[in-house]
Amino acid sequence: MEGCLIVDPVGRRGGLVLMWKYQKEVEVINYSNWHVNVLVKGEKEGSDWHFTGFYGHPETGKRRLSWELLREALEECGLVDIGCKGNGFAWSNKQEDLSFTKERLDRFVINNSCRTLFKELKVENLIGRCSDHLPILLTGGDGDYNRRRSRVPFRFEACWIKQEGCEQAVKQGWEKWIVDSEPIQKVKTKLSVCSGILSSCFKESDKGRTKEIETISKRIKELQGELSQEGMTELKHLQERVGTLLEQEDIK
Known part of the structure; x- marks a missing residue:
């Protein structure tokens, strides 16, 4: 990965990271402790698009304000939930008694312009090997996932x-x-x-x-x-x- 943006956590709370393959692909617009906003440059003219990663404010007392800002953004930009393949639940409190609960907290939202650029979008939950949140993956199109792998050189482990x-x-x-x-x-x-x-x-x-x-x-x-x-x-x-x-x- 040539490009990387890191927002440090506040104590043990928060912390964001965005990585991209080629340095010239992405232009960072702005960021804070709870969001990252970038412009992704498309290969063709008029195919640039914005990506915004949003997370609740790391300070509990300020989360209400951050969620209100998010709701305003959803309405003003006409953003809608893509949905998720499977049951969609990506978080649980991992309790083993009647207090057990699960939620669909993490999701991708897009507007109509984005749907025009990306015809085939799919969201699915990946394996959460350690965290109580499951990673969620957004893919667009079939992609070439079966490319021949080049021979890996020896590396001392x-x-x-x-x-x-x-x-x-x-x-x-x-x-x-x-x-x-x-x-x-x-x-x-x-x-x-x-x-x-x-x-x-x-x-x-x-x-x-x-x-x-x-x-x-x-x-x-x-x-x-x-x-x-x-x-x-x-x-x-x-x-x-x-x-x-x-x-x-x-x-x-």
């Missing part, structure tokens, strides 16, 4: 340091006899040997972790699709487990 055998694997590769008179080429060859040994040693454990994350995420998606108090105990346990696995991934 920091989480390998904590695994048994990492130091020995590096020593084994580095101490291997290399028949080459050029010092630089010899170093390159040693690095290549080390990368091969490390990949061989830890490839299976990395795959196992990835597979477990996928399996747990699938079950989390099922539970969040139902989103009932009966499934909260299992959901919390699975989110805690996947959170641990994702932390291991983040070490990378």
